[in-house]
Structures are given as structure tokens and as C-alpha cells.
Amino acid sequence: MLACDLHVHTSYSRDGESSVEEILRQAAAEGLDAIAITDHDSVEGAKKALTIPSPVLVIPGIEVSTKQGHLLVLGVTEVIPAGLDVVTTVRIAREMNALAILPHPYHVWRHGVARRKKVGMNVVDAVEVFNSRYIVGSANKKAARIAKRLGKPCVGGSDAHNAKFVGFGRTYVDAEKNVPAILDAIRAGRVSYGGRKTPLRTYTRQSINNTWRKIKRITRHIQLR
Template sequence: MLTCDLHVHTNFSKDGESSVEEILRQAEAVGLDVIAITDHDCVDGAKKALAFKTSVLVIPGIEVSTKQGHLLVLGTTELIPAGLDVRETVQIARRMGAIVILPHPYHVWRHGVARRVRAAMNIVDAVEAFNSRYIVGSANRKAGRIADRLEKPCVGGSDAHNARFVGYGRTFVEAEPEIPAIFEAIRRGQVSCGGRKTPLRTYTRQSLNNTWRKLKRLTRRLRFR
């Protein structure tokens, strides 16, 4: 049984706070077997992680900002353009041979695709039914409930933006420690998930900082029009 965190950000994400080295060292410290580096619309962190000497198996990935919300694509070091329709993004990922996961599908203010596209769960390989960045957990429970009804595998991830929280969300996979075997096990539903909540004060601080950065970017764009 492999213990994995399939949703982690480094400081190659605009809102990430920790270096690739800090993320991987924490993954080792908390006993993870596998970690997926999934920076926002960027694969540079994943590429750097692959070159780093570590006992943890690194799955390169990307969290793509589609037209309808966020989508996790695991198993690629190729950049997928942001802003495309989610269905087109899934098709591109399939051609890459990647696995597609719907992250935080029902989280309010978290770019949840399933809140905008009713059939979103039908077009992905798995659903993130445990995301450690939550307030009351209802969105996680709803994702798990609907995924079960649709017979979609459920996975977990910390969605960590700081190394301290790597491993707070976990996926347990019955597979050999090889990426193809892990992907096949996920597709077959040979997985379970769980974890613990990112402290609310940290989640709130990170969310406010992210909102402030977006406002500053918008202000700069308006100023130079």
C-alpha cells in the first residue's frame, strides 16, 4: 500500500510559499511514498522535483486553470494552456497519456468545475474527495457522495501551498511504486483517501494573500490601459 499526496504546490505557483527542496524534504519526513507536484499552470516545479535526489517517488503534474475551473493533470511535464474549455483540456491530457483528476469540485470560491459543469465527473479518471483546505468539510463530503454514486475513484490531496502541510491529504494506493502502476490502480478504484484539515488560520491567510495579489494585478492592468 502506497501513501501518496496527489496535490501539492511549490513556489513555482504564484501563491506557493515553499521551495521544491522544502516540499520534498517534508514529504520524506512525514513518510510519504509518492508526491505529485501540481503547480498552477506551470510545470517548472515538477521538472525540478524530478531532478532532485529523494526517496519519494515524484509524479510530475499541473493544476490547469480551465475556462470552468481547476483540473489536475498528472503524469506530464508538458504545459497545457490555461483558459480552454474543461472538455478540451481533458482531451489534451488524454493525448499526453496523463491521468485527470477533478480537484475540490464543489468548494465555493475554489474554482470547482463541478459547480459549473454538471457532467464534469463523467469525463475524469478520479475525483478529489478529500482536500485538506476546507472550512466545514461539506464540499468534500458532497464530492465523495456523488463520486460513489457515479462509481468514480476517490483520491485525496493536501493542496499544500506551504511545506508544513504536505501529507495533510492522502491517497492510499494498492500498487507497485511505479507511475504507470499507480495510475492503473487509481483508474480501477484500488484507492482510498483521508487526512486532516489545514489549520483555518493558515487557509484564511493564504486565501486573503491570494486575493490581494489578484487585486494588485488587476489594478496594474487598469492603470496601464
């Protein structure tokens, strides 16, 4: 079984705090076999990671901001446009032979698609049912319960925005150590998941910083009008 973290951000995300190099070093230190670099609406971090020698396999990906919320797409090095309906975004991902995963589908304030569009759970290839950035865990439990009812493969990810939390969420995949084999195994449900919680103080600090960034962007937009 391969130990994988399928949801990792680098400094190429606006709220990412660590360089690609730092992410890869931490992934190796954590004993991970593979990580997916999934920056917000950018593949630049993933593309850079692919050029850096590492014992950790890099699965290139992106976290797309769809009309209803976030969607992880793994196996791509091209940007998928933001702002489209999630069903349309999944269709584009499939045309690219990529894997579509619904991350944190029921997390409040985390752009969870399933809180806005019920069909979202039905159209994806897998559902993230363990996200390490939570307070009480009820959203993870609800995602797991509904994903299993729908027969969707259940995966885990750290959603790390800082290198020290890489590996806090994991997916264990029964596959050879290469990207196509891992993605096929996830589709087939040859996976299990686990992990540990990101410290509350870190989650809170990152949430506050994100809120301030949004306020500043809105303020700048108003001033420029």
C-alpha cells in the same frame, strides 16, 4: 499500499510558499511514498523535483486553469494551455496518456468545476473528495457522495501551498512504486483516502493573500490600459 499526496504546490505556483527542496524534505519526513507536484499552469516545479534525489517518488503534474475551473493532470512534464473548456482539457490529457483528476469540485471560491459544469464529474478519471483546505467539510462530503454515485475513484490531496502541510491529504494506492503503476491503479479504483484539516488560520491567511494578489494584478492591468 503506497501513501501518496496527489495535490501539492511549490514556489513555482504564484501562491506557493515553499521551494521544491522543502516540499520533498517534508514529504520524506511525513513518510510519504509519492507526491504529485501540481503547480498552477506550470510544470517547472515538477521538472525540477524530478532532478532532485529523494526517497519520495515524484509524480509530475500540473493544475490547469480551465474555462470552468481547476483540473489536476498527473503524469505530464509539458504545459497544457489554460482557458480551454474542461472537456477539451481532459481530452488533451488523455492524448498525453495522463490522468485527469477533478480537485475540490464543489468548494466555494476554489474554482470548482462541478459548480459550473455538471459534465465535469463524468469525464475525469478520478475525483478529489478529500482536500485538506476546507472550513466545514461539506464540499468534500458532496464530492464523495456524487463521485461514488458515478463510480469514479475517490482520492485525497493536501492542496498544500506550504511545505508544512504536505501529507495533510492522502491517497492510499495499491500499486508498485512507479508512476505508470500508480496512475493505472488510480484509474482502476484501487485507492482509498484520508487526512486532516489544514489549520483555519493558515487557510484564512492564504485566502486573504490570494485576494490581495488578485486585486494588485487587476489594478496593474487597469493602470496599463
